[in-house]
Amino acid sequence: MTALPLEDAGVAPEPRGEATRQRILDAAVRLFSEHGINGVSLRTITAEAGANSAAANYHFGSKKGLLEAVFERHASGIAAEREALLADCHDAPGRPPLLEQIIAAFLEPGMRGAHGGATFVRLRGRMLAESSDQTRELYALHFNDSSSRFLEALGQALPDLPAHDLHWRFHMLLGSMVYTLANPGRIQILTGQACDPSDPDAALGYLVPMLAQMFRGEPIPRSAATSTGMYAIHQTNR
Amino acid sequence: MTALPLEDAGVAPEPRGEATRQRILDAAVRLFSEHGINGVSLRTITAEAGANSAAANYHFGSKKGLLEAVFERHASGIAAEREALLADCHDAPGRPPLLEQIIAAFLEPGMRGAHGGATFVRLRGRMLAESSDQTRELYALHFNDSSSRFLEALGQALPDLPAHDLHWRFHMLLGSMVYTLANPGRIQILTGQACDPSDPDAALGYLVPMLAQMFRGEPIPRSAATSTGMYAIHQTNR
DNA sequence: AGAATATTCAATCAAGCGTTTGATTGAGTC
DNA sequence: GACTCAATCAAACGCTTGATTGAATATTCT
Structure with missing residues (x-):
């Protein structure tokens, strides 16, 4: 041969x-x-x-260089897919409401299998928590643009929602996402395995409609939000 | 003398x-x-x-022992104050709604000045993120009881909410709380300092009413939540 | 007072860390 | 077949880590 x-x-x-x-x-x-x-x-x-x-x-x-390479590899894929999905969001019969589409476009690339999936989300959660200057810079470098774009899209989908509410709700969206996969196992303990945040499909299946409902909720009155007395009910010590 | x-x-x-x-x-x-x-x-x-x-x-x-002592010191205070505040929650004219009271009773002790306050919350966020076996045990040891009690109280305040929704929303409450203080500075960058999660009063002033509104929201249909196709809109790759 | 105990201290340990080195490999180029 | 050069390797570097020691010092008890 x-x-x-x-x-x-x-x-x-x-x-x-x-x-x-x-x-x-x-x-x-x-x-x-x-x-x-x-x-x-x-x-x-x-x-x-x-x-x-x-x-x-x-x-x-260096180790730092390795971390940057790891982050770069997955983050760029996630950011790119997010933006592609966002560009594809539109109102049409047979599709979910626009708001749900946008939220799903933001959450899915980071939570599903591709781009490191759950593993990389956990790493991101860790990095946010460790939050040294380096990790903050990496985060900002790779995600600020796409996050801003989503904030803008959400604002357009909810033109009556004050910016203050929009920002806080987006903050809660981020918190829910990070906590869901950065910390698998916590809520299972509390609830006896009732819901399983480590299953991306189950998590997305609840988070997307729930977050959409949250975004659609009435604006929180600014007076209540800023007055410490109203909901800061308990002032026991110090 | x-x-x-x-x-x-x-x-x-x-x-x-x-x-x-x-x-x-x-x-x-x-x-x-x-x-x-x-x-x-x-x-x-x-x-x-x-x-x-x-x-x-x-x-x-040992270092481990030091971490346990640190955790023990602040966590026991938080858990105790939480339970004391919860015991004091009741419907009465002139007070905020019961749901807001319960949520505030859960959030305030961990986020305000006493018991290590923001510093300790950041540590808790870190420990959740690092989530070794030891930290998970510590967490469970000091917080499982009080968390279960709050889950129960929330369930009683919202008798019509299915357990599945209750658990997921509590999960999102935890995520919002941890993310808020574990990661100060992220949303300010995105929003140009519009909202400041590192100010406990401002954070509580928004989180408590917003989370209460979220808990009051309609249950998410189980069919939508479990079907991967409905809100998992984008299935581009893999 | 003196004995007993509790705490501080400088010095030291083995182990592990990130990183560097200089030699070695083996596929491409002339 | 000599040369180049990126890649790999075993070995070691200097340093920091958590932990331990035994002498010195402070405090308490009798």
Whole structure:
């Protein structure tokens, strides 16, 4: 038989070091999300990836560089898909209401399987919580644009909602999303497995309509919101 | 003058090492909440507390023990105050609606100045995010009881709300609360300082009425919530 | 007073960290 | 076949980590 070149068909030429690079990235996103960024060592990551302990530094310069690469890889995909879905949102018979579409377009790319899915959401939750300057910058760099765009779209879908309410409700949307996957297992304990936030479909199935309903709710009177006395009922100590 | 004993009046006898102990606890809750548990060393903590580097191990046995002591100190106060406020909730003219009272009773002790306040909330957010086995146990140990009690009270205040909705909305309440203080600064960036979640009064002033409105909202139809097709609008890839 | 106890301290430990090094590999180029 | 060069490797670097020690010091009890 002649020595025919394997896999010569138009597939990726694939530079040599790329495989290791990818294995390290895969191991990193998983281990970072499981144990936190300070909670896992480069040695653990490279060992998990079946690479030499110097490989991470060789390919990414430093642990910080590795984190940036991990974040970049998934975040850019999420942001891009969000924007694509948002561009596709429109009112039409047979489709859900526009508001639900927008909310789903924001939540789904980050919570479903692609782009690291639940694993990467957990990492994002961790990074928000650890919230060093570096992580804040990464977050701002990759998500500020798309978040602003969604805020704008939500505002257009709800023209009568004051900006103050819009911002706070978006804040609660973010909180619900992050808490849902950053912290799987908490509510199951409280409720005896009644609802399962770690199942993306179940979570989205509840969060999207519930959040839409929340956004549609009456504006909160500013007077009540700013007066500390009205709902800050209990002033027991200090 | 006779050498009269200072402060002999029935005040605390105060064992000798207590002062150092307290300074270490204070420094620990602050530094843990600022840099994460893995992000700060015992040396940093004891230095900040003006104590010898062995003091933390002497007083708390280990870093883990120190974290437990920190958590215990603030969490028990929060849980106790929550329950006291809950016991005081009742319908009466001149008071806010019962639902608002209950939500405020749950949120206020953890978010206001006492019991470590915002600092400790940030630490709780971090611990939830880092979510090792130890932190999960601590959390469950100190908060499960009071959380269950509130879930029950909310259920009684909303007898027509299905349990499924109740649980998910409580989950969103927790998410909003944790995200609000675990992550100060994120929404300000997006909204140009329009709303300030790091101000506990402003945050409570919005969250309490908004969450009450959310709890009062119509139940989400189970069929919609479970069908992946209805609100999971976008199924682009994978 | 003196004995007993509780706390502080400087010094030290082994282990683990992120990173760097210099040699080695092996596929492409001339 | 000599050369290049990105990639890998074992080994070590300097440093920080949580923890421990034993002597020194302060406090309390008798």
